[in-house]
Amino acid sequence: MSGTIYVRPVGLAENPQTFDGATIRLGNSLVWCHLLAIETIEAGRLVARQIVPVDGFADALTTLPGDQADRARTQFANLSRQHPPLALGDRMLRFDQPQVMGILNVTPDSFSDGGRFTDDPAGAADAGFAMLTAGASLIDIGGESTRPDAPVVWEGDEIARVVPAIKTLAHSGAILSVDTRKAAVMEAALQAGAHIVNDVSALLFDSRAIDVVRQAGCPVVLMHAPSQGQNPHTGAGYGNVVTDVFDWLEARIAAVIAGGIARDRILIDPGIGFGKSLADNLALINALPLFHALGQPILFGASRKRMIGALSNEAAVDARLGGSITLALSAIGSGAQIVRVHDVPETVQAARVWRGLRDAALTMPGLD
Template sequence: MNETVYLRPIALTESPQADDGAAVRLAGGLACASRFALLVRQDGRIVSRQVFGASDVPAAIAALPDALAAEASAQWTNLRKNHAPIGCGERVLRLDQPLVMGILNVTPDSFSDGGQFLDKPEAALDHVAAMLAAGAAVIDVGGESTRPNAAAVWEGDEIKRVVPVIERLAATGAAISIDSRRSSVIAAALAAGAHIVNDVSALRHDPRSLEIVAASGAPVVLMHAPGGADDLHADGHYRDVVLDVFDDLRARRDAALAAGIASDKILLDPGIGFGKTLADNLALINALPLFHALGQPILFAASRKRMIGALSNEAPAHQRLGGSVTLAIKALEAGCQMVRVHDVADTVQALRVWRGLRDAALTDFSQLV
């Protein structure tokens, strides 16, 4: 009999004061939770669900069997954990406030901007300059499309696409991540000046990637995708998509730790749109606060994705700005530390307005006696 436990925040507030102080800050950020659901799953089926306020969490955990109590206690600690900053060369990315990662695809076939910047270094650098000026904290450079049914890319071609761009970006002092699942590309990108590895296969695709990332000391984003090497979008069959993705990300986190990657170098991404239906994606987005229980910063990436078109009369990728910003704000509300987007200026503006509202909420109750 296999039992697992999950501590899920289910009621968010603007500030601890909004609930008479009976709320906790999630992952040291600007999202607060006042109520929680304690779930127990047995052989993949939920057999117990209790709901209570933050002050009752310790007692509820203590009442669990020892093995489950230890895991639930670790999740409770993780939910309240303050994450250390990420070093990116001379830049330091603080994770106590949400950050924006700007997308630069140097590919011919990415679903939204394929061909715009491939073999066009000046256009690519102008685009990066605009994203940085608009407030992007990181630039994510990718040389392979990971959309459904995308053609495979030879690693040599991928290196030729990304390395020259990364070298020129590194000279500007920008924080750079490499979006790749191939160890040779990751190694070449890090040597060229990239700081972060963003692997859509969670370091599963290439057995050498774990070793290379561990040896480099670079931060790494582990993204959930159900499929294997041939098709990351395949095999998306879930009994409970939220808890199954949680379990898979926990396993990849543990594999990274076992390989020697430091805990404070690991970020997690639930993989919106990868091997998931519209209903699956919506369930994951609504459950984002749960993933703080894994103890790692969360990267959220849903910009211009297919689910937005599915909810908006099949709007094409370049007409999904409104939906993209809406989902980014949803991620901020859930306490995600970073959002990966195409439309940096619009997202940063939305973030700053949201941040103003959240800061104001901290003083809304100061005059009460």
């Protein structure tokens, strides 16, 4: 049968003991899987599906043509790939437990908190310190809004916005990422003390970006957006949003590795809210476990986004805390290693309670 194979975890478990160890651990997270769907997609449509237990996966591949079986084996190996911790400055970023990334916008026009820290680097740094104190593992600092139809910011202005906050926060030993798609901003931010590049264009907006990241040897987050032009929200149109985004990220990972960036420095983000309808976003969130088959740590960001308002009587941006935490916990429950949020104390508390439940499940004695 023609078509493209995808190996999707469909039976998630809170511990491996429940299924006598016949599980795989998704991306070194605290989520296990005991059932897999081997799905064939052709022209955006599901044309075949096998639901198999993990310990029956190898036998199920005997029914597939050689190229499809090879792709399925690669994805199976990727699902349980161990992601070593990243040594970043004086700190270590681990992927064996969920981490909270705090959002620090130093912009006048970001959709949620734009304008709070315009021309106030000290205030921005204080907000970053507050997030760290509340339990954020890293801070993502951005100087350009990527909301729909936001104007492109001149790189000099963007540098002037982000560098003072980065320099101040870097003295604390915090792990910092810079949210930018411009090579010059990446260079300035990394020189000021940032450790990670978080690029909504997956290093495609600026032709120099991949060289900057390669030469720095820093980790990079590759996010999916339907356009890598000035407005990342334009040009959307999907046959199957889940597999289209998966395929795009798969190709981008391969291209970035071919460009000289090490695989263990790459994280991925499915780009919730970027050129995607409510139905598209919900489909991606429900299918998030599939993205472990790309073999990279997953960063998930849906904090305060429009989809929450669409599902809750058009709640205003500042009234979306409950929805934001729900989506963050959904992602954590799918094995996402990092959740990117505005509301750090509340999300950290929710993640710690989730972790407590998971730890209790892992130490629960089995039946004799």
